[in-house]
Amino acid sequence: MSADSVIAIDNYSRSFHGQRSVQLSQMQMLACTGRVSQRDNGGHMTLRISGTALAICLLSAAPAWAQSAEGDSASVGDEKANDEILVFGRLAKDTTLTIPQSIDVLGSELLQSTGSETVGDALRFVPGASRDGSTLDAFGDTYLIRGFQANQTVNGINTNALRQARDSIAIERIEVLKGPASVLYGQLQPGAVVNIVTKQPERDWAGAASLGYGRFDDWRGTIDLTGPITAGGKVRFRLTGAYDDADSFVDFWRRKHLFIAPTIAFDIGEATTVTIESLYTRNKLSGFVNGLPAEGTVLPNPNGPLPRSLGHADPTFAPSIRENSDISARVEHRFSDRATWRTALSWTHEKTDEEGVFGLLGWEDDAKRNLMRAVLTSVSKGDSWTTHSDLALEFDTGPITHSLVLGGDYTWFDRHNRSDVGLAASLDVYDPVYDLAARPDTFPLPDFGSETDESTRTAGLFAQDRISLTDQIKLVGGLRWSHYRQRTESTQGTGPLNINRQTQTAWTSQLGMLYTPVENVALFANRTTSFLPVQGVTADGSPLEPETGTQYELGAKASLLGGRLALNAALFHLKRGDVAVSDRDDPSALIAIGAQVAKGFELSASARPVDGLSLYAGYAYTDAKTTEDTNVALVGKRIRNIPQHSLVFRGDYEVRNGMLAGLAFGGSATYTGDRSGDLEDSFELPGYWRADFQMSYALTENVKLGASVENLTNERYYTHAFSLFEVWPGAPRTWRLSLSTRF
Template identity: 35%
Template sequence: MMNQLQRSIFVATVLSVCCVQSAWAEVNSENLGVENSLDINSLEQVSAANSIPQISELEPSATTVDEWITQIAQSSIVEITGIQVNPSDAGLEVTLEITGTQPTPSTSVVGNALIINIPAAVLSLSDADEFQQSNPAEGIALISATNLPNNRVRVAITGADAPPTVSINGVDQNLILSITSNAESVGATEEDAIQVVVTDEQEEGYIVDNSTTATRTDTLILEVPGSIQIVPQQVIQEQNALRLPDIFRNVSGIGEEGGFGDALDQFNIRGFTATGQIFRNGIRVPNVFSPLVETENLERVEILKGPASVLYGALEPGGIINLVTEQPLDDPRYAASLSVGSFGLLRPTFDLTGPLNADETLLYRINAVYETGERWRDFDTDIDRFYVSPVLTWRISDRTDLTIDGEYLYDERPVDRGIPAIGDRPADIPRDRVFGDPDDFIRTESYSLGYQLEHELNDDWRVRNAFRFLQTNSINLRLDPFSPEGLDETTGILTRAFNFNDPLEESYIVQTDVVGEFATGPVDHTLLFGVDYVRQYQHFETFFGDAIAPINIFDPVYEELDRPSLSDFVVPGFDIVSDSVGIFLQDQIDLTDDLILLVGGRFDFIDQESIDIESSSTTTQYDEAFSPRVGIVYQPIEDLSFYASFSRSLVLNDSVQADGSFLEPIRGTQYEIGVKGELLDGRLLTTLAAYNLTRTNIGVPDPENIDFFISTGEQRSRGIELDVLGEILPGWNVIASLGYIEAEVTEDGGSELEGNRLRNVPDYTASLWTSYEIQSGNLAGLGFGAGIFYIGNRAGDAQNTFELPSYLRTDAALYYQRDNWQVALNVKNLFDVEYFESVNFGRLSIEPGAPRTVVGTVSVEF
């Protein structure tokens, strides 16, 4: 079996090396100008050029049958060859000279800018890559036209005081934009206007049209046969969301999973755990004890719901989180902020980016954060956190980019197991009462380094290769509620014990993708082929002490304890080493203009070895599995999609049978249907989904030998979700969600757990956050935000012996931005509601929610 795995690893490595060598060969060929088709005169022209031409400037002729077929397939793309701006009786007339059929543009408004998006089009001006004209008419500050990815052109017409209105007409080979100014006064400058023009390097606001998480290709969300939700950077900033749970409140179907005493990111999606299923720019961050994710450098967060093994390997079936981080920019930008708030919060940040050389082929970005403060519950251990993330992008050529990035995070904070349950509810005691030791702590250091290399083989095919190394070293010492003695619910006596963990985790990840676009007759294809390899090493030292130090939860008396030091723990521990190789293939097929088929499959080869250091005993398991996905999208009109999909997932099973072998991998199977729509001229994106998701091959006790397991367990989650995101009117934004989940044990070997609800899974969730920024006048730049977040009842343990009650939390924000600075005030839990976030483990560790929290922030940008 190991030989099969070794062969798979060899194949993955060879493919990765070949792809990288191909990219470098193409780079060297391009840079040295030694292609066979170049003559001496061409070489002289290249050396005399001031800059390397952009791809959009090149017009290669077809020299092979394949190239000729490709050009025919691309003939439906509209070319904009000229732009004329002329005054008219209504204000202004912009004429776009086009070749090809008349396109169908869509419009939206961002600030004072009217945005016109033209699909299936490319800007092909004879003298420039883009178009700009300043102050062409009274009340119009700027007109610009820019190429966007995936053959789209964006025209932005910026008003001096308010967005203009437009009438769009197609006449012969022209697209005519009749512009009417809505300005109250004039005087805006080009510099002012550029601040609100939307380009591919500036913020997209609330609405994001495309995603790479669901398909690993840049795909329109309306064309994805599944539920993919995006929380953009503007929402994160408005809400001052410093932690992932603050972000997840905006999305249906996500719940918290305890968080190891509010020290780790642990959550569930669609009823099943998704802990350890966080990705960063499409690459998994698999370490279990990774510290709380830093949000300062996030451009957006993408949540893919349902099984994702077809593209990302062995995973639980609920879904994944992909963190998309900020990248270097062409224009220099220097930003800093300072947040001060409740419980001693002090949080300075800075963000620096720009070019490193004159021709802008080397770009950099550095994000850094320092944070200190106190846990809102009374511990002597303070929060001490430092984060830095450098990124360097090298534009090797017009077709090749290399990005190298790293991260360092140090985090120390108290471990807080919360309060116990009495009867079927959390104990009726003050929510800030602590039953651990004031010096309990968890200290974590995390290092990460990697690269992403992308090379365009030609206009239709590209190869991507990425590598990442991640190391997490964590240590914690805490006074935990002790079991089996636990809590005497009559007297209130809680038994406790000192426990200790010292995990070290390392991950090595290599992945290579090849993406191509081609046509078979009238049918267009986007093909994805990839291989990835993950090696993960984990070393755990864990010690559970004897029961000591009882305390009365109703009338606590805090005594000084003989607290052990770290040197008191001598624990042999155990090691886990796993190797996995995945090979996958996916095809997105445009059967017709309104029907899209997505078909994909993946083979995984997984080998895992567990070593008990004290006994030197070794346990191994090897599995091979196939994970398919099939989906279909029907678009009766451009802004409306109906979809249906089937997908499966797998994750290794750690339950052991009586013969010493592991059970078959746990499988997830989902059936999903849904509808998506873009409303208000594309400014509002809505998704309504219904799903049935099962998790099978779960180990249950063997009735003939209770020390071992058999595979008869099954859990099911089914529900309905609604998510809304976008801009209702200029300056008025909204993100909202509504979800229902029925998650239960459907089979458990005839045990008493059948029919029980899964723990920490709310039956209903709802959220609404809306913000408005005044667009003009003396108060322009003043904004308001308010949100309500509802979490329904949740089962507290597998036996359903207690329940966490539902709650409704209200947040608010007030901010004002002027020129290059901004001030903001955020209030979380505005009405100081008492609520409970989740359960760490069992009846003795319920995590209460924070009281009213106020944070003020001042930021400046140069």
């Protein structure tokens, strides 16, 4: 391999949602003397060495039609004033109008009507959210909100991450709390907390099932059952599941997806409830997609545009498999109407076996026709334990009412990973021939395999007090202490064992005020913070300070006309500080380079003007840039993949009377503006509109026939990018048919 090369390294942390690792991949040693540009908001890193045309971009591995067994929930922007929100305040009965922070709620009605099969599918309806991962590469739930990464929690508790998209069949609603939230949820990026509220067991029998078929031979079946195990429902269950078997618009890509989530709940007396939830999810992906080159997609290529169906992974390689098993137990005890205690314990096991993850190495020559490729294989296993406990108290001090939450959590995480890198034959992308053996002769490359053992421990204590000074004025204050320890043992090829230890402590805070001048109208302001430990050291072996996030927000909310009209507006300024990047002089080390800032405003409105009709519109303006950097050329550059303008329009209408009763229509139009394609803002992803349409007809009271068309206008668009050789095309026009039943 020529020493005169250009290398782009994608960090393995992209495969671990919500966590960010700054360890270098096994390809780092290919370039020891290059200039390394800073890590971007998604934890990715680009390393470049001047020379001839070689660019290595290695990615490490790695329509829900069934009705809910319960009634309908609120859809986006249409939450009711009395809907309780779990994502803020833990056990207190908060609602959207009593929380001094911006929140979007995506209800089960929206998930069903839009055919959103994963959390990521639904998040496109949140103004200011931009996709940063694809179901084609198993990262479909990865989103950037207000310029930075969003983090997932479950039922208001910071639980173990799944390194793949989460199926929507077990979800009752999704709550998006915008901005930093480390006081309640510990270490995370400052963009948002996406809280998953799961479907819970019911005391009455109910069930639903669906079968769907779509373009690209896409089969999907779902089931949702709930009911009592004992008389009166003191012991009750819920079982949800889904199975997908689908091709794609990308050549040789195929997915087999299995998800099953059994839950049991039982009451101990009148005051105590124990809930045991579990899930198993498995994705088998053939033709793991790692993006396309910018030249031929969003930039000109002398040979013409590339088809969006182009797959650069070889079909002779074995599929990549990701598995997660999760079991959690939650106990809630009500001492009185004003005192509640909750504790939870969860265990997650992850396993990956990825064979055919291909990365593009760059153009073979200036003709820009033949792409050089590398292939990565990776096997990993990991276990996570999380325990959480909190106590919620309501009490009065004179005329002032307090809602106090005290709690703590502890996380234990271990993972072992082994990976190898090889070189594959070049691919003529305008006349591709796929004929590799499962292991090319150049596999593995000497000294580029790696083996890593990672061990992480985190502990936190927090307190939050919501204070009602009067019926109109409420204050929120919170404080968290967090402690983080990590030990990593790694070997590179035949090199020595490297041991890295990190210990970091941080304090985060939360302040907010809410003023209700008249009933169902609220004005709010807040200052919230976050922190994220940095895994790595400087060139002299010193640890770096945790990355920080600080948001200032002003806003207003209103629920008018008996809940038929909801309005929301917010101004925000969010700063990410102490951003850690690779040292430009020593790629194996880190430096702290400065800050990134996202600021802007959001507007949304939802209405139910007549029975059966619901409307929603949302707009977000986001100005996200690097404001401090040791490389002055990057100051003022846009943060990768953040559109300045984004819009969401959604409408649903159900005919409830007459001969057409049971007929329902729905449609949405979303606009994503121009975005920077990489950290250096060297190219741009064009803005695009996407229009979707759905309709259904109730054949009987319990049987429904549905149809949908996604990307109705067959728009050619690109969802996200990481570098000049990692641009993801969106799917062409896609249709689906489904049959669902409730019983």
